[in-house]
Amino acid sequence: MIEEIKESIWKVVTDKVGPTVTVIGGTHGNELTGIEVVKKLKAQFGAGEIKLSSGTVFLMLGNLKAMEINQRWSGDHRDLNRQFYNERIESEPDGTYEDSRMREMLPILKESDISLDIHSANKPCEPFLCSASSAKHDLVTRWFKAKKIVTDPNYVLGGQAVATDEYVDLQGGVGVCYETGLATDTSRIDEVIVDILNVLRDQGMINDGVVLPDITQNETYELVEAIVLTEDGFEYKIEGGSFTPFVAGEIVGIHGDGKEIKPDFDGVIIFPKPKDHWVSGLPIGYLAKII
Ligand SMILES: [Zn+2]
Structure with a gap:
């Protein structure tokens, strides 16, 4: 019902x-x-x-x-x-x-x-x-x-x-x-x-006789830090959607005041926001590493 x-x-x-x-x-x-x-x-x-x-x-x-x-x-x-x-x-x-x-x-x-x-x-x-x-x-x-x-x-x-x-x-x-x-x-x-x-x-909630598929291995990433937009603006140096990779020491982006986002680990960008969703003081993307 x-x-x-x-x-x-x-x-x-x-x-x-x-x-x-x-x-x-x-x-x-x-x-x-x-x-x-x-x-x-x-x-x-x-x-x-x-x-x-x-x-x-x-x-x-x-x-x-x-x-x-x-x-x-x-x-x-x-x-x-x-x-x-x-x-x-x-x-x-x-x-x-x-x-x-x-x-x-x-x-x-x-x-x-x-x-x-x-x-x-x-x-x-x-x-x-x-x-x-x-x-x-x-x-x-x-x-x-x-x-x-x-x-x-x-x-x-x-x-x-x-x-x-x-x-x-x-x-x-x-x-x-x-x-x-x-x-x-x-x-x-x-x-x-x-x-x-x-x-x-x-979970035993549906018993329709359908055989469950084989399980495959997952890859796990952990969020490390947020890129927070400031009044001065920001420019991504690496463009792309979630899981766009970067290597340690690479410049991911630069804040309007010249401060670089340069992680000391290999990782990926997660949830990069399109520019029309950018709000000063809020995250515009995140950095994650594989674990
Ligand atoms: Zn959503």
């Missing part, structure tokens, strides 16, 4: 006890793959094409107002995937749409054993996972086609736990964000659904 419990949040329940798995799309409104994944799963559960044999699945669309305008965020310019931090959660609502939506999503994430938040990038890149590196996370991430995993044990991304996956991790669950490639590329929708169904099969 599937029912909409809040606007664009659906619950699929069974009468048999089992894990709670939440699938999220549209946390950023212009990232179409996740939105379609959630809509398709909702239709398939609704039509009985997929049958849950135990546990609970939540299907959730994130930033509905941003989706309406096909933008990363709503007119309030708040990043929904940076709202899941304790100080924000414990403060009074600030009147922005993203704050109120975060509060609607929160109780569902809190009870999730596993959350799968489907994203995509604003520059071309191969699919990759954002996930903590642990045995229980590996049990989930192993079913995704992506071979690369980005971990952020030191909270370089947001300075503290801010994203859906990080919030779920802090509640004792397994939070994963999946970056499926370029935001306008919707060619991986069905592939992502297969990966998600394999997670549910592995």
Whole structure:
């Protein structure tokens, strides 16, 4: 049985006890793959094409107002995937749409054993996972086609736990964000659904006789530092999407005041933001190393 419990949040329940798995799309409104994944799963559960044999699945669309305008965020310019931090959660609502939506999503994430938040990038890149590196996370991430995993044990991304996956991790669950490639590329929708169904099969929540695929080895990267834009501007000396490599001593970019970003390790650039998303005082990209 599937029912909409809040606007664009659906619950699929069974009468048999089992894990709670939440699938999220549209946390950023212009990232179409996740939105379609959630809509398709909702239709398939609704039509009985997929049958849950135990546990609970939540299907959730994130930033509905941003989706309406096909933008990363709503007119309030708040990043929904940076709202899941304790100080924000414990403060009074600030009147922005993203704050109120975060509060609607929160109780569902809190009870999730596993959350799968489907994203995509604003520059071309191969699919990759954002996930903590642990045995229980590996049990989930192993079913995704992506071979690369980005971990952020030191909270370089947001300075503290801010994203859906990080919030779920802090509640004792397994939070994963999946970056499926370029935001306008919707060619991986069905592939992502297969990966998600394999997670549910592995958890014993779907018994449809489908044999799980072989597991392949992942490559893990760790975020080391953020490149934060200053008033003086910045110029990348290495252009490209996530996983564009650099070698130790190479100049990745130069701040407007002449200060060079010259890492002393071999690594890759992660989440380089297109220039129209640059905001002074905020990160415009990250450096990661392979571990
Ligand atoms: Zn995103």
